[in-house]
Structures are given as C-alpha cells and as structure tokens.
Amino acid sequence: MAKKPFHRSRTVAKSRVNYVYSQTVSLPGTLNIEADALPSKIVLIDYNEANQTQVQLETPEECAPYLDTESVSWVDVSGLGNRDIMQRLGRVFSLPPLILEDVVNVPERPKVEDYENQLVIIARMVITNEGRTGFYSEQVSFVLGKHYLLTIQEEPERDCFECVRARIRNNKGIIRKQKADYLAYTLLDAIIDGFFPVLEVYGERIEDLEQEVIAKPSRQTLQKIYQVRRDLLTLRRATWPQRDTINALIRDGNELISEEVRIYLRDCYDHAVQIIDMVETYRELASGLMDVYLSAVSNKMNEVMKTLTVMSSIFIPLTFVAGIYGMNFNTEKSPWNMPELEWYWGYPACLAAMVAITAGLLFFFWHRGWFESFSTTKHD
Template identity: 70%
Template sequence: MTKSRIRAAKPDTQPHFDYFYDKPGSLPGTLNIGVDAQPPVIVLIDYNEADATRQTLATPEECLPYLDTESVSWVDVQGLGSEDILQRLGQVFNLHPLVLEDIVNVPQRPKVEDDYEDHLVMIARMVIPKESGGFHSEQVSFILGKHYLLTVQEEPEHDCFEQVRQRIRYNKGSVRKLGADYLAYTLIDSIIDGFFPVLEAYGEQMEDLEDEVITKPTRQTLNKIYRVRRELLNLRRAIWPQRDAIAMLIRDDNDSLISDRVQVYLRDCYDHAVQILDMVETYRELTSGLMDVYLSAVSNKMNEIMKLLTVVSSIFIPLTFIAGVYGMNFNTEKSPWNMPELNWYWGYPLCLAAMAATAAGLIYFFWRRGWFENFSDVQDRTSRKRG
C-alpha cells in the first residue's frame, strides 16, 4: 500500500492537514482505494433543449456513444470502490494516469488543470452541514469536455446536486439551453452555495458561545470555542484554493471549452467564494476574541475568589495573632526571660495599644501605596479632568 495521509487522533474531528500524499518512491499514477469506499454507480443524464433522459450504466464503456453527440451528457460516478471500473473509466475519457490518480486518491487540494487538449480538469471540495453540528466534506472531480461533463464523487450519500438534476428534468432555467460548460458552472455554483448554510450554522453557534462566555464560562465553553475554530480552519482550507481554481476557469485560455457567457456566470461564482472566505475569516477572528473574553472572564472570576479569601484571611489574621500571643503562657517564676510582660500591671493595655499601633501603621502604609483607592473612582476623576 502506498496510501498515506495525516490523520487526527480522534475520528470524529477533521484534521488540519488531510491532503493525500504518496510514499517516497511509489509509482506515479498508482490508485489507492480506501477500504471503506463504496462501489461506484455510473449515472448518465443526457439532455438537449427538447428532451432529457436519465439512466444507470452497468459499465463505463456504455458512455462512449454519448460523448460525441450534440446533446450534453452528464456522467456522474458516485463512489470510488472499484479500481477496475475507474481504470476503464479513465480509458473511456482518455484521462492521463496522473489525473486519474488525483480523482481516486482523495483528498486532493482544489485545483484546475487546463493543459489537456480535449478536456479540462477541476478538483473541488463540497461541504454538507450535519444535523448534529459540523459538516461533511468530500471531494468532487470535474472533467469537462466539449459536449460532456464527467463528475466523480467520493461519498454519494452527501450531495448538493439534486436541485440541478430537477432543473434538468423539468427544463427550468437555462441549463438545457446551454452547453456542458454551463452545466459545470451550475454544479460548481451549487458547491459554493453549499458553504452558506454551514456558515449560517456557525454564526448561530458563535452567538450562543458569546452569551455563554459572558454569563457562565466553563471548561466546556473553551472546548466548544476550540472545536469551532478548528472546523472554521478546515472550511478555510477548502474555500481558499477553490476560489483560486474558479479564478483560473475565468482566464481567457479556456475559451475553447468555456464560453464568454459562462465566464460571466463564473465571475459571480468567484464573488460568492470571496464572500465565503471573508465570512470564514471574520468568524475565525471572532473565535479568537471569544478566547480572550473567556480568559478574561476566568481571570476576573479568580480575582473575585481571591478577594473573598483575602478578606476572610484579613479578618482572622489579627485574631490568630492575639490568640497566639495569649496562648504562650510561660511561667516567670522559673526564669525572668519567660515573658515578664504577663506580670506587668499595664501589660494588657500596652498589648492592645501595640496591636492598634501596628494596625494603624499598616493602614497608613496601604493608604500611601494607594491600595484603598477605587479604580473606578480614579477613572471618573480622570474623565472629569479631561472634560
């Protein structure tokens, strides 16, 4: 096995660095199928402005009659669990071994490769919100030809393309009036729009965390903040290169496969990607601020506890001192050095006077140091002077 990935210790958390990499010395173009990968299902949707058909294909070779027709053929491969089918799929669509490796060996960094004559390659990340919080993330690969579009999904159960399928089926919008490049734009736009529900859920979590940090911060609160910050980092790693990939699609070098009309739509898709990236960065800054507020709240709570303990200690220190002095009852008849003050006529008043003088001296010292001055009063006087 040449499959290597950096994985987190906990299976329920998404790692910061989860890109695929080959072991040193492995053969280029080697396909590594995950043990939990589902068998691929090939779904073909062939349509033009007048008609649309949908069917499930048994073999990749059944796609061949649809690749050179004037209609648009969308071949959607759902699952990566068969190396034989994927290799045959690469032969049918004339895919370079390294392109097939990028499609199969997930996850890859989102990118666009336009160095091939008859097709264009794009790797994207699709996110779907979870009901329990967080999000699913999977890789979607696009192979765009003149009259066809091949998509390969990592996990078919997490899909945001259903509305596009319905638009093709019921001939809504312009999807059946335009070519395969518009279909590719529509699917990419669905992927980009899929980030917004995820970010909306994180926005609600941020509001709840703000209330929790201010009213009742606990250790679990810090864990929640860290988890949200970690997941936002994963979102940033998904949308940042995807924005750059969309920018590459807008370049003039792709005129043979992407028309000027579709490039206008892609510019709007690029604007959405930039907006999502701004939202992710804003939320990440808010999580940093929440961490600072949490630490301040915990520090203030600790200060209140120390203040209470200090007051209690200050009350009992003189009592302890008095009890300690009067508890040292040495017999003066045995030795003149055994506390002769116990036999003084004015010993008790002098002892109280010494205690009062000590307390007064400490109060004067604390007053000279400014420890009795209220900081809020200082701020009020400062503001009055400035006014």
C-alpha cells in the same frame, strides 16, 4: 518523478482531513484506492431543451454512445471503491493517467488543468452535518468535454447537487437550453453556495461560545473554541484555492468555456470571495474568544482571591482580640493586668466588640465596592 501515495482517514464528523503518508513509492498514474472507499455508482443524465433521461448504469461503457451526441450528457460517478471501474472510465473518456490519478487519489488541492479537448477541475464540497458538530467534506472532480461533463465524487450518500438535478428534471431556468459548460458552472455554484449553510452554523456556535465564555467558562469551553478554530482552518484551506480555480476559469481563454458562462462564473467568484471574508472574520472571532476565555479565567481567579482576602481581613482583627484576651495575665499582681477579666459582663462585651468590628469592616468593604463582581456583564 515517483510519488508517495497518501491515504485519508475518514474523520468526517470532526471535519478534518488527516494525511498519513506511507513509505511505499508508486509510479505516476498509479491509482491508490483507500480501504474504506465506498463502491462506485454511475448515474447518467442526458438532456436537451425538449427531453431529459436519467438512468443508472452498470458499466462505464454504457455511457459511450451518449458522449458524441448534440445533447448534454452528465455522467455522475459516486464512490471511489472500484479500481476496475475507474480504469474503464479512463478508457471510455480517454483520460490521461495523471488526470485519473488526480481524481482518484484524494485529497487533491482544488485546481484547474487544461488537457487538449478536456478541462479538468478539482473542487472541494462541504455539507452540514445535521444534528452533530462539524461538517462533511469531500473532493469533487470535473472532466468537461464539448458535449459531456463527468463528475467524480468520493461518497454516494450525500452531495449538494440535488437542486441542479431538480432543475434539469423539471426544466426550470435555462439549464436545458445551455451546453455542458453551463452545467459545470451550475455545479460549481452549488458547491460554493454549500459553504454558506456551514458558515451559518459556525456563526451561531461562535455566538453561543461568546455567551458561555462570559457567563461560565470551563475546560470544555476551551476545547470547543479550539475545535471551531480547527474547523475554520479546514474551511480556509478549501476556499482559498477554490477561489483561484474559478478565477483561472474566468481568466484563461479555454474554448470549452463560453463568454456567457464566464460572466456567470464572475458571480460565482464573488461568492467565493465572500466566503473567504466570512471565514477570516470567524477565525478572528474565534481567536478573540481564546483571549476572552483567558481573561474570564483570570477574573474568576481574582474573584476567588478577593473572597479569600475579604474573609481574612475580617478575621484578622477578631483573631487579634481573641489573642489579647487569651494571654491571661494575673490581675492580682497588678491592677493593669487585663481588669476586663474580672468584669461581670466581660465576655458579652468582648463578643459585642467583635460583632461591631465585623459589621464595621463589612460596611467599609461594601462602601469601597469590593463586593461587586468584576467578571459579570450587564446586557441591555
């Protein structure tokens, strides 16, 4: 069936992936390179228990001699901006056109596919955006063979694999004693663990928003809450299928994944479940913040209305007194026509009565607790 290609606008700082579908129809297996895709860079790391070699390759054909050796060859391709290199990689690794389409036409839903002597894994990697809000998100594709692992990333500037490279370079742990499937597990584990720093940042942001919502809510606060909810939704969309992908690697008996590595993948699966729990918890907290914000705004409006009501209540009797003595009945016609107008101390007495009425009302309001703020909370 023909597919409509899709293009991703790079809004990395806001941690959203926008899908813009074009109206042109392309055949299955067509490589749709984005206009802003970065140039491809190929790095080969070949290692065994005794030695390791890391070289940057100019052409995909240079890695062909390493693929049939007993050592483990990790070919890391960063950047999808060169259609010719992608097609030549497909020929070198004997990748079917549909596999090449999945790894190049990003974004793709995380999944695992079994193709004869190769295992294809699509994953999504997130990295914290230092100094800014949001996070970086990109697709990472794995093509696992018997003695090699091909990884294809969207961008060459950043990833979470440096700790794995250091372990290979310094011969730390058991990675150089294991095969390519263990390398694939190690990289997947690094991707899963990369979610925790991002979630830690969002946990701190939610705590700050809780204080802001209670103390001084504003329109900017509402925008921040909305952005956090959108970012957490993006993380949720990445973590749920990723958990299913790891579960498929454990459950399906592919010969390229050994029983020992499946045991390690269970730990990776547990971390994925933990991430999902954290994402769901933070999403509930963010939704609760929206309710708290609306309550805080309502309380703020009640405070304003309470202040206006108190002021009006104070001036109502004063206006009544002023209205009474503003009628100016003629005292010569009747002794009952406001005799206070003829008093020597009439004006000071009227002002004193107004002050006494005001003081009495203020005491009454204070005694009833109407001056207490309902929108503030006490902290231990």
